[in-house]
Amino acid sequence: MTLPRFARYVALALLLLAVAVAGIGWWTVLKPLTLPRSPYAFDVKPGMSLSAVARELQGADVLPYALPMIALARFTGVDRAIKAGSYEIETGITLQQLMGRLTQGDATQTSFAIIEGTTFADVRRALRDGGDVRNTVLDIPDSELMSRLGTPGMAPEGRFFPDTYFFAAGSSDLNLLRRAHNAMNARLAVAWGKRAGGLPLASPDEALILASIVEKETGRPVDRPLIASVFINRLKRGMRLQTDPTVIYGLGDKFDGNLRRRDLDNDTPWNTYTRDGLPPTPIALPSQASLDAVLHPPPTEFIYFVARGDGSSQFSTNLTDHNRAVAKFQKGAR
Numbered sequence: 001m002t003l004p005r006f007a008r009y010v011a012l013a014l015l016l017l018a019v020a021v022a023g024i025g026w027w028t029v030l031k032p033l034t035l036p037r038s039p040y041a042f043d044v045k046p047g048m049s050l051s052a053v054a055r056e057l058q059g060a061d062v063l064p065y066a067l068p069m070i071a072l073a074r075f076t077g078v079d080r081a082i083k084a085g086s087y088e089i090e091t092g093i094t095l096q097q098l099m100g101r102l103t104q105g106d107a108t109q110t111s112f113a114i115i116e117g118t119t120f121a122d123v124r125r126a127l128r129d130g131g132d133v134r135n136t137v138l139d140i141p142d143s144e145l146m147s148r149l150g151t152p153g154m155a156p157e158g159r160f161f162p163d164t165y166f167f168a169a170g171s172s173d174l175n176l177l178r179r180a181h182n183a184m185n186a187r188l189a190v191a192w193g194k195r196a197g198g199l200p201l202a203s204p205d206e207a208l209i210l211a212s213i214v215e216k217e218t219g220r221p222v223d224r225p226l227i228a229s230v231f232i233n234r235l236k237r238g239m240r241l242q243t244d245p246t247v248i249y250g251l252g253d254k255f256d257g258n259l260r261r262r263d264l265d266n267d268t269p270w271n272t273y274t275r276d277g278l279p280p281t282p283i284a285l286p287s288q289a290s291l292d293a294v295l296h297p298p299p300t301e302f303i304y305f306v307a308r309g310d311g312s313s314q315f316s317t318n319l320t321d322h323n324r325a326v327a328k329f330q331k332g333a334r
Contacts (some may be wrong), residue, residue, distance in 0.1 A: 031094060036061045037207030038091040041167060041179055044102065046084040053082060053102070062089075069095060073213075088175075090191060110169045114180055116162035116192055116287035117215045119249075123177075123285070133173045134197045147175060149181050158212045158282025184208075185287060195295040200235040211290040212282035216245035219311035221289065226315055229291035229300040239303065241272040249283040306330060 037050055040062060044053055050073050056064035063069055072095060073079040081107035089098060110132045120142075121333035127140050135144050143158050151159070161183035163175055192204040201207050211230055218224045234241055248255050250268030264271070270279040302315040308329045316322040 032092050033062060033063075033089075033095060035089065035091055035093075037175075037178075039088045039168075039171060040090075040176055041086065041088045041171075043086050043166075044082060044084050048080045048084065050082050050102075052084045059140070063095070068319050069099070071331060072096070072099060081270045088168045088171060093169055108300045110171075111164050111166045112176060113164045114160055114162045114285060115172055116290070117284050118162075119284055120156045120158075120160065127176070132169050133176055133246075134170055135166075136172045137174045137177070145174075145177070147179055151181075154283040158208050158285055160285055161187055162234055162285050162287055187291065191291045191295050192289075196297070199295065199297075200232065206278055207291065207294055208286065210294045211286035211331075213243055213245060213279075215242070215286040215290040216284050217243060218290070219307060219313065223305075223313045224294075225293045225298050226300060226302060227305060227313065228290075229297040230302045230305050230315065232294065232297045233303050234301070235277070237303070238276070241278070243272050244285055246270045246272045246279050250333065 023177070025251060036142045040060075042057065042060065042062075049290055051066070051070055054069040057063045058066040070079070073082075076099070078099065082102045085105060086099060089101070112127070112132065125139055127133055128135065137148065141297060143152070146152060146154050146156055146159075160177060160180035163180070163183065165179055168175055188204050188208055192207055195201075195207070199207075201210065210228070213231065214224060215227045217227050231241055231243075244264075245269065247263055247266075247268075248259060250270030251263060251266070255263075262271045267274040269275070270281075270283065272279060300315075304316040304319065304325075305313045306316075306322065306325045306329055308314055314325040314329060316325055
């Protein structure tokens, strides 16, 4: 075989290979993506690169590989044209169509805010009254809802991260709640992994419960770490938490806005005046700030605090000083 003929064979083989690669690439672009669920929601944060988006979608099993998306964007010259926003995609979408949405800024615009310190019952009511989501799970029992979210046997209270979520009008309530649920799980896992040493908390769940209490007790953000330190110190000493918001939560619909001595004596699983340790579930939806406060409390000797009446709190290291503070700031209270 002469060299020129060999060269022609090599050239033909390379051409066939190029055609095959091009065919595979084009098939990849036009083939519908296999989504982990439909609709699938994700966020593109400001300043996020296309490579980072592609890797995130690969990690979420939206893309089998990040490289085809990166290559397509660079080949078409739009790798720097993606727009930040919240997106929802459904079964049948192709990589080409996904790129079109990302570069045209076809982000969802409707939003729903989950407010820190509110309860899951409040979230249910707000979703029902909002009118922008499709009701699929709002009327089912909590136990069934949590099963659909992949956490059977878990109470929903405290399990949804407070934030503003953007979505397409008509999206299902389950999809929105799944996003908030996943966000709380992720935030809690990261916070727990970075926790300070020596805390009297045995699990991430206990941290979430205590964070919900701190959230309800905080009237002024600057006091949040000190309030967390009080409860941490009490748990370390084996003292009861004796916090009113847990009692109110345990009373449920029976609470009329006025907490009385008989309420403090009324034993429920959430009454931290009558029971040791933490209540069985969170009592509200805690913020990131409350999670951080209970997992990184400042070193103090405080074991008491009382509201001053202006949103701030007075902290004490002993019962005598605490009683003086109560007499000063809550004279005439129960």
